Amino acid sequence: MEKPxxxxxxxxxxxxxxxxxxxxxxxxxxxxxxxxxxxxxxVMNDGSLxxxxxxxxxxxxxxxxxxxxxxxxxxxxITTHFGDLNRIKRxxxxxxxxxxxxxxxxxxxxxxxxxxxxxxxxxxxxxxxxRSAVGMMLPGQVAVEIEAMFELH
Amino acid sequence: MEKPxxxxxxxxxxxxxxxxxxxxxxxxxxxxxxxxxxxxxxVMNDGSLxxxxxxxxxxxxxxxxxxxxxxxxxxxxITTHFGDLNRIKRxxxxxxxxxxxxxxxxxxxxxxxxxxxxxxxxxxxxxxxxRSAVGMMLPGQVAVEIEAMFELH
Amino acid sequence: MEKPxxxxxxxxxxxxxxxxxxxxxxxxxxxxxxxxxxxxxxVMNDGSLxxxxxxxxxxxxxxxxxxxxxxxxxxxxITTHFGDLNRIKRxxxxxxxxxxxxxxxxxxxxxxxxxxxxxxxxxxxxxxxxRSAVGMMLPGQVAVEIEAMFELH
Numbered sequence: 001m002e003k004p005x006x007x008x009x010x011x012x013x014x015x016x017x018x019x020x021x022x023x024x025x026x027x028x029x030x031x032x033x034x035x036x037x038x039x040x041x042x043v044m045n046d047g048s049l050x051x052x053x054x055x056x057x058x059x060x061x062x063x064x065x066x067x068x069x070x071x072x073x074x075x076x077x078i079t080t081h082f083g084d085l086n087r088i089k090r091x092x093x094x095x096x097x098x099x100x101x102x103x104x105x106x107x108x109x110x111x112x113x114x115x116x117x118x119x120x121x122x123x124x125x126x127x128x129x130x131r132s133a134v135g136m137m138l139p140g141q142v143a144v145e146i147e148a149m150f151e152l153h
Numbered sequence: 154m155e156k157p158x159x160x161x162x163x164x165x166x167x168x169x170x171x172x173x174x175x176x177x178x179x180x181x182x183x184x185x186x187x188x189x190x191x192x193x194x195x196v197m198n199d200g201s202l203x204x205x206x207x208x209x210x211x212x213x214x215x216x217x218x219x220x221x222x223x224x225x226x227x228x229x230x231i232t233t234h235f236g237d238l239n240r241i242k243r244x245x246x247x248x249x250x251x252x253x254x255x256x257x258x259x260x261x262x263x264x265x266x267x268x269x270x271x272x273x274x275x276x277x278x279x280x281x282x283x284r285s286a287v288g289m290m291l292p293g294q295v296a297v298e299i300e301a302m303f304e305l306h
Numbered sequence: 307m308e309k310p311x312x313x314x315x316x317x318x319x320x321x322x323x324x325x326x327x328x329x330x331x332x333x334x335x336x337x338x339x340x341x342x343x344x345x346x347x348x349v350m351n352d353g354s355l356x357x358x359x360x361x362x363x364x365x366x367x368x369x370x371x372x373x374x375x376x377x378x379x380x381x382x383x384i385t386t387h388f389g390d391l392n393r394i395k396r397x398x399x400x401x402x403x404x405x406x407x408x409x410x411x412x413x414x415x416x417x418x419x420x421x422x423x424x425x426x427x428x429x430x431x432x433x434x435x436x437r438s439a440v441g442m443m444l445p446g447q448v449a450v451e452i453e454a455m456f457e458l459h
Contacts, residue, residue, distance in 0.1 A: 023414035024421035025437035029398060031457065036399055039438030053408075092182060093189055097440055100290055102206075107292045108176035115177035131178035132192030132300045134250055135290025137406055137441025139413045147438045151184065245335060246342055253443055255359070260445045261329035268330035284331035285345030285453045287403055288443025304337065 004085035004121050008075065011120060015072055016043040018080040022139065027077045035088070035150040039097070040077060041142040042069035051141040055104035058143055063098060066143035067113030074148060075121070086153075090126035091118050093149040096133040099142060107133040114146055157238035157274050161228065164273060168225055169196040171233040175292065180230045188241070188303040192250070193230060194295040195222035204294040208257035211296055216251060219296035220266030227301065228274070239306075243279035244271050246302040249286040252295060260286040267299055310391035310427050314381065317426060321378055322349040324386040328445065333383045341394070341456040345403070346383060347448040348375035357447040361410035364449055369404060372449035373419030380454065381427070392459075396432035397424050399455040402439040405448060413439040420452055 002010060019041070021027055029036045042050035054063040079085055096111030098104070111133035119127040129148075138145050155163060172194065174180055182189045195203035207216040232238055249264030251257070264286035272280040282301075291298050308316060325347065327333055335342045348356035360369040385391055402417030404410070417439035425433040435454075444451050 023418045023437070023439060024425060024434060025400070026434055027436070029436045031398055036436040038436040039440070092184055094178070095438070097438075098290075102290050103294075104290065105293045107290070112176045119177060128177060128179055130180070130182045130189045130191040130300070131176070132248070132250075132298065133176060133292060134192065134298065137404075137408050137410065137413070139439060140411045141409075145438065145440065147436070245337055247331070251443075255443050257443065258446045260443070265329045272330060281330060281332055283333070283335045283342045283344040283453070284329070285401070285403075285451065286329060286445060287345070287451065 001123060004088060007121050013072065014045055015076040015079060016045050017047050018076040019043050019073065028081050030152065033152050035152050037074055037077065037148045039145045039147040040070050040074045041140070041145050042066040043073040044069065049140055050143050052143050053099050053101060054110060054143060055101035060106050060109055063110035063143055064113035067096065067111050067146065068117050070144050070146045071114040071117035074146065088122060089151045089153045091122060091129040091148060091150055093129050094131040095147045096131060097136045097138060097145045098133065099138040099144065100135040104135060107135055110144065154276060157241060160274050161238070166225065167198055168229040168232060169198050170200050171229040172196050172226065181234050183305065186305050188305050190227055190230065190301045192298045192300040193223050193227045194293070194298050195219040196226040197222065202293060203296050205296050206252050206254060207263060207296060208254035213259050213262055216263035216296055217266035220249065220264050220299070221270050223297050223299045224267040224270035227299065241275060242304045242306045244275060244282040244301060244303055246282050247284040248300045249284060250289045250291060250298045251286065252291040252297065253288040257288060260288055263297065307429060310394060313427050319378065320351055321382040321385060322351045323353050324382040325349050325379065334387050336458065339458050341458050343380055343383065343454045345451045345453040346376050346380045347446070347451050348372040349379040350375065355446060356449050358449050359405050359407060360416060360449060361407035366412050366415055369416035369449055370419035373402065373417050373452070374423050376450050376452045377420040377423035380452065394428060395457045395459045397428060397435040397454060397456055399435050400437040401453045402437060403442045403444060403451045404439065405444040405450065406441040410441060413441055416450065
């Protein structure tokens with residue numbers, strides 16, 4: 001299988017600019033062989049954020065696109081730190097947070113937008129970990145925010 | 154003390170069917186001596202989900218019963234993976250998520266339904282870990298969803 | 307640099323009483339060289355809780371003060387367990403939860419109240435970790451609740 005950073009190119013994916021922290025925290029932290037990533041929003045290629053509430057203006061498909069963009073944003077954040085993605089061994093854990101109305105119940109399908117991209121890049125085994133996908137109130141009205149934990153080579 | 158899977162039988166507990174993933178994730182993942190469990194909903198013995206919002210249709214006691222059912226569902230998920238519960242050494246961490254109204258403030262008492270069952274099965278020391286119990290919007294309108302991390306023998 | 311417990315004194319900070327658990331969980335748990343801390347609310351020096359919803363009665367600055375008080379509460383909880391704060395090596399991860407209205411979008415600035423105090427006590431490198439700052443429904447209508455993971459010496 002291709003290495004992750006080669007896979008990004010093969011799939012024709014474009015990583016957005018890695019976002020600066022929105023507060024007093026580190027974007028990522030390495031502890032032993034584990035990589036912790038702060039909650040990432042959906043940064044577009046022009047640096048703007050994908051905002052809105054799913055179930056009130058945004059559709060399920062909009063939300064899924066936002067979650068896919070969060071995945072690209074997270075890969076940009078990791079690439080900015082390490083230079084490439086090749087130290088990532090596998091995804092361990094994802095907390096997928098959707099800005100949605102109380103009546104919206106398809107958070108798992110929204111967060112699949114993130115999970116499918118991770119699976120495409122790191123493979124169906126190492127790109128898929130444990131996950132919760134739930135609804136919250138998110139900063140700056142972003143549509144989706146996701147934090148994750150990876151294992152490193 | 155009895156082993157956990159024997160304790161389930163002694164207490165006359167019935168585990169519901171382990172739920173298939175509701176999206177692209179693994180129900181559980183083992184990393185070194187740790188077991189990570191994806192967010193679990195309250196699956197009933199007939200395979201249906203315990204749905205509703207606490208504070209709007211569901212009472213505190215309803216919510217607590219849902220949280221207890223999440224514990225049984227999580228034990229079913231773990232049993233399906235390992236064959237029994239005997240590799241579990243202790244519960245480390247619980248994130249208890251309650252589908253509730255903004256004015257409901259007893260999330261800890263709801264999530265006690267999960268914690269009391271874990272304490273019954275794994276003991277008052279090893280069955281009790283750190284915890285947060287908070288309110289969110291949950292997938293499929295389930296009443297409670299809980300993710301957890303355990304240490305393995 | 308001063309040791310953390312000396313730094314508390316130098317800064318003239320007063321730790322509130324460590325709160326008893328609000329349900330069936332342990333306030334903190336040590337696993338190998340890691341310290342897991344249960345979700346902590348903002349306990350005031352008289353033992354009462356800082357309650358209210360940011361964006362509806364509480365301002366951003368109120369919320370930030372609540373988050374700072376959560377930091378003091380967490381330090382009280384850790385001090386009660388270990389006798390002092392000197393075993394803390396660094397903050398790894400923070401989940402900052404704000405009781406806010408759906409339209410409030412400055413959760414990161416609220417949680418900075420916690421992060422700035424941690425940075426003051428443990429330093430700009432070891433006191434700053436990864437973080438998510440989001441909105442939820444919180445127990446007892448507390449304004450802010452925060453869970454965290456630290457590395458120990």
